[in-house]
Amino acid sequence: MEVRKIGVVGAGQMGSGIAQVAAQAGYEVVLVDVAEGPLAKGMERIRSSLARLLEKGRLSQEEHDQTLGRIQRSLLLEDLKEADLVVEAILEDEGAKRELFTRLGALTRPEAILASNTSSIPITALARASGRPERFIGMHFFNPVPVMRLVEVIRGQLTSDETRDAVVEVARRMGKEPVEVQDYPGFVSNRLLMPMINEAVQALMEGVATKEAIDQVMRLGMNHPMGPLELADFIGLDTCLAIMEVLHRGLGEDKYRPSPLLRRMVQAGLLGRKTGRGFYVYDEKGNKVG
Numbered sequence: 001m002e003v004r005k006i007g008v009v010g011a012g013q014m015g016s017g018i019a020q021v022a023a024q025a026g027y028e029v030v031l032v033d034v035a036e037g038p039l040a041k042g043m044e045r046i047r048s049s050l051a052r053l054l055e056k057g058r059l060s061q062e063e064h065d066q067t068l069g070r071i072q073r074s075l076l077l078e079d080l081k082e083a084d085l086v087v088e089a090i091l092e093d094e095g096a097k098r099e100l101f102t103r104l105g106a107l108t109r110p111e112a113i114l115a116s117n118t119s120s121i122p123i124t125a126l127a128r129a130s131g132r133p134e135r136f137i138g139m140h141f142f143n144p145v146p147v148m149r150l151v152e153v154i155r156g157q158l159t160s161d162e163t164r165d166a167v168v169e170v171a172r173r174m175g176k177e178p179v180e181v182q183d184y185p186g187f188v189s190n191r192l193l194m195p196m197i198n199e200a201v202q203a204l205m206e207g208v209a210t211k212e213a214i215d216q217v218m219r220l221g222m223n224h225p226m227g228p229l230e231l232a233d234f235i236g237l238d239t240c241l242a243i244m245e246v247l248h249r250g251l252g253e254d255k256y257r258p259s260p261l262l263r264r265m266v267q268a269g270l271l272g273r274k275t276g277r278g279f280y281v282y283d284e285k286g287n288k289v290g
């Protein structure tokens, strides 16, 4: 099946990035969110990322303008009726995602593929809610989407070969490297990454070192581009907690128990860069100021 039009639901940090790389690859894009505020913020993120690429000469003025021209913004899921592929990037909550996929399954064309950018939630369960498990798949992008090359491709129990082939082709056309993994909690990426982040939070809570020292150890000693606490702020502490809960529930081992400090920070609304404060403090442009 040839994909021409891509819908993206959720205009947060991931949804806006996915819409951007899809439009850069030449697809017609419809970006949908529930409210005007996040939609405007998502479009602003796309504009500033494209401006950065233009400034660096990675994009011509014409490509820049055409990319923006390919993105239609909307507050209505009904505008996804003509899409060939819809990628969901709303909050990491199984109930909310199931509800959305039930609606998408009812309103999109029967041959359209539905994909989730979930970080950890079982693809097979979301596929069932969509009512079209053969044409359902996990398409897991990485943050920041315009920069990171990986797309983790996760087949559900009933995903067809045609669906897998179609999203692999889309990912490649976006300039990404698709890697196929099985439908286990957290897949590969977050089964490995999130316990490290959770352990860094636990080490901070136990007073093993300051947050700066913990981050420095991993940056300077392991050559990670960001320390784990800085990275947790970048991802969003709500998303980190949601992923740890899926690992804990899904794999049933104590080693995946979310750190109480992580939980407390989410309860306090300290979600990281997106709310201006997490382990560190950020200005409105997302630059670390404290």
Ligand SMILES: CC(=O)CC(=O)SCCNC(=O)CCNC(=O)[C@H](O)C(C)(C)COP(=O)(O)OP(=O)(O)OC[C@H]1O[C@@H](n2cnc3c(N)ncnc32)[C@H](O)[C@@H]1OP(=O)(O)O
Binding pocket: 049, 050, 052, 053, 056, 118, 119, 141, 142, 143, 144, 146, 147, 148, 189, 190, 193, 225, 226, 231, 235, 239
């Ligand atoms: C939770 C999940 O389910 C899965 C996940 O996504 S986990 C998170 C995965 N992501 C990571 O681990 C990110 C780790 N961090 C990094 O790789 C880097 O710190 C970073 C790429 C974010 C920033 O890199 P940096 O060197 O500190 O900053 P900076 O120089 O501004 O950016 C590096 C390059 O990326 C570009 N860039 C960064 N963000 C960009 C954006 N949003 N749009 C376009 N370009 C961008 C910059 O322009 C720069 O390009 P040049 O090399 O051509 O100069």
Ligand SMILES: NC(=O)C1=CN([C@@H]2O[C@H](COP(=O)(O)OP(=O)(O)OC[C@H]3O[C@@H](n4cnc5c(N)ncnc54)[C@H](OP(=O)(O)O)[C@@H]3O)[C@@H](O)[C@H]2O)C=CC1
Binding pocket: 009, 010, 011, 012, 013, 014, 015, 032, 033, 034, 035, 038, 039, 089, 090, 091, 092, 093, 096, 100, 117, 118, 119, 120, 140, 141, 142, 143, 234, 235, 236, 239, 274
């Ligand atoms: N952050 C990361 O590094 C990564 C995240 N992911 C996954 O991507 C998904 C999105 O994460 P991220 O972009 O960081 O989250 P954000 O909080 O930045 O964005 C989520 C967006 O979805 C909107 N939204 C919430 N519910 C609905 C709905 N029912 N319909 C339409 N839009 C909705 C939110 O609006 P509002 O603000 O009004 O609630 C918000 O704009 C999650 O599943 C996450 O696990 C995957 C890879 C990396």
